[in-house]
Amino acid sequence: MKKTLLLLCISLNCLAAEPTSVRQAELRHLLKNDCGACHGLTLKGGMGPALLPDNLQGKPDEFLINTILQGRKGTAMPPWKAFMNTDDALWLVRQLRKVPQ
Amino acid sequence: MAFNVQAELRATGDLGLIIEREAGSALIIDTTEHKQLARIDKLGDLSHASVVFSRDQRFAYIFGRDGGLSKIDLLQDKLDKRIVQAGNSIGGAISQDGTLIAVSNYTPGGVKIFSADTLELVADIPADYDNGKLSKVVGLVDAPDQRFVFSLFDAGEIWTIDMSAPKKPKIEKFKNVGKFPYDGLITSDGRFYIAGLFGESGLALLDLWEPEKGIKRILPDYVKPDEQLPIYKMPHLEGWAVADDYIFVPAIGKNEVLVIDKQSWKLVKAIPVAGQPVFVMARPDGRQVWVNFATPENNKLQVIDVKTLNLQSTLTPGHAVLHMEFTPRGENVWVAVRDDDQVLVYDTHTLKEIAHLPAQKPNGVFFTSRANKIGF
Numbered sequence: 011m012k013k014t015l016l017l018l019c020i021s022l023n024c025l026a027a028e029p030t031s032v033r034q035a036e037l038r039h040l041l042k043n044d045c046g047a048c049h050g051l052t053l054k055g056g057m058g059p060a061l062l063p064d065n066l067q068g069k070p071d072e073f074l075i076n077t078i079l080q081g082r083k084g085t086a087m088p089p090w091k092a093f094m095n096t097d098d099a100l101w102l103v104r105q106l107r108k109v110p111q
Numbered sequence: 112m113a114f115n116v117q118a119e120l121r122a123t124g125d126l127g128l129i130i131e132r133e134a135g136s137a138l139i140i141d142t143t144e145h146k147q148l149a150r151i152d153k154l155g156d157l158s159h160a161s162v163v164f165s166r167d168q169r170f171a172y173i174f175g176r177d178g179g180l181s182k183i184d185l186l187q188d189k190l191d192k193r194i195v196q197a198g199n200s201i202g203g204a205i206s207q208d209g210t211l212i213a214v215s216n217y218t219p220g221g222v223k224i225f226s227a228d229t230l231e232l233v234a235d236i237p238a239d240y241d242n243g244k245l246s247k248v249v250g251l252v253d254a255p256d257q258r259f260v261f262s263l264f265d266a267g268e269i270w271t272i273d274m275s276a277p278k279k280p281k282i283e284k285f286k287n288v289g290k291f292p293y294d295g296l297i298t299s300d301g302r303f304y305i306a307g308l309f310g311e312s313g314l315a316l317l318d319l320w321e322p323e324k325g326i327k328r329i330l331p332d333y334v335k336p337d338e339q340l341p342i343y344k345m346p347h348l349e350g351w352a353v354a355d356d357y358i359f360v361p362a363i364g365k366n367e368v369l370v371i372d373k374q375s376w377k378l379v380k381a382i383p384v385a386g387q388p389v390f391v392m393a394r395p396d397g398r399q400v401w402v403n404f405a406t407p408e409n410n411k412l413q414v415i416d417v418k419t420l421n422l423q424s425t426l427t428p429g430h431a432v433l434h435m436e437f438t439p440r441g442e443n444v445w446v447a448v449r450d451d452d453q454v455l456v457y458d459t460h461t462l463k464e465i466a467h468l469p470a471q472k473p474n475g476v477f478f479t480s481r482a483n484k485i486g487f
Contacts, residue, residue, distance in 0.1 A: 043406075043431070043449075044343060044344070044406050046158055047158075047159075047343075047344050047345070048344075048345070050156070050158060050176060050199070051132070051133070051156055051158035051176065052156060052158075052177075054177075054198075054199065055199055055217070055218065056159065056176065056199060056201070056217060057201075057217070057247065057264070057293075057345060081341060084310070086291070086293075086309060086342070086345070088341035088342055088343050089341050092341075093407075
């Protein structure tokens with residue numbers, strides 16, 4: 011865990027700021043409902059792929075943040091940059107990497 | 112079957128189900144009394160649930176996201192049977208004669224067909240393409256002559272299955288229908304199957320009276336994918352909206368409802384609406400079409416006047432308006448408002464709210480009158 015955090019710090023130059031707790035609640039809601047529409051309520055996949063820790067292993071944060079913010083052209087994954095900033099997306103990726111309760 | 116002497120004598124024609132997404136439960140409701148009769152729990156992940164009804168309107172079949180297929184007895188307020196038939200599923204249909212339930216699956220991609228009575232497997236049809244790849248299946252509907260029709264999202268194909276001889280399903284495949292068909296509808300007469308395309312412009316049309324003519328592309332140049340707005344939620348075609356001589360469909364990647372002439376298959380009008388439409392549903396008499404929207408406009412409902420093809424009204428039922436269902440003759444519409452934990456009932460004539468029922472994160476409303484409609 012320490013190691014990934016350290017790597018993160020290097021790659022994002024430690025500029026990332028945690029979203030406020032109010033914002034975190036909003037993002038959690040977004041993840042469950044809006045992302046859940048394609049990735050499944052429990053993120054086990056639907057029209058979009060599963061987003062469980064195993065599925066994201068080996069994929070760098072920047073890559074996933076980029077996918078979330080910019081979407082993927084030619085696929086159904088839309089860009090979310092109108093709804094969140096990089097810090098929010100990083101926080102979401104960290105949530106996704108945690109084993110769901 | 113035990114005879115319950117305490118049970119109130121009840122017919123099912125007035126009944127329906129409200130799906131509670133996160134709780135994984137369903138409420139049996141009475142559409143005349145506007146009241147909840149029972150709650151059925153332990154139905155799994157219902158984040159994209161849909162429901163069909165047996166032709167006697169006694170049983171409801173709920174298709175869950177997690178591949179669960181649950182059969183509810185509306186007379187006895189209980190779960191009659193439940194199976195988990197796939198890893199990830201998206202919807203289903205009941206056959207013309209009511210004996211078969213078909214489910215469309217994402218993983219493993221394909222269609223499975225079960226006995227409506229016992230939920231035993233009757234046929235397993237993998238949606239294979241490109242030498243063994245499996246495609247996600249969407250837009251599964253029933254069609255006349257004991258057929259099912261569906262689309263292969265990844266493969267870009269439409270298949271029909273004739274189940275007249277359940278042991279020998281007859282499959283017909285239509286290839287290269289277009290990129291990423293995301294949902295399908297069948298017109299109420301059972302003649303036309305239309306798949307919406309996500310990856311390219313237009314819609315794919317199959318005339319089931321003349322399948323030998325193959326797939327026709329309609330509105331081929333309407334929206335080019337690179338001019339699209341981002342789509343935050345896939346629209347649905349399930350609640351077909353055929354009213355007057357027109358078919359109403361959500362534009363994909365545009366804040367418009369498209370009106371297509373059913374004779375010429377030409378665009379009659381693109382009606383600007385509040386957001387990316389999700390459900391576009393006609394009141395049973397076809398006089399109005401109701402539309403809800405993807406986030407961030409999902410607090411709204413808009414009503415289109417079919418006579419003028421203009422917007423008649425904009426309603427704001429609350430937070431996350433996910434689904435709606437008309438009473439059989441259309442005097443009321445029930446609206447699931449997820450984040451307000453309630454279902455609102457509107458009078459479709461006055462457009463006034465006349466009742467509301469509490470429900471936990473409701474995401475779907477389904478009435479037994481669906482039992483008698485092709486494609487529902």
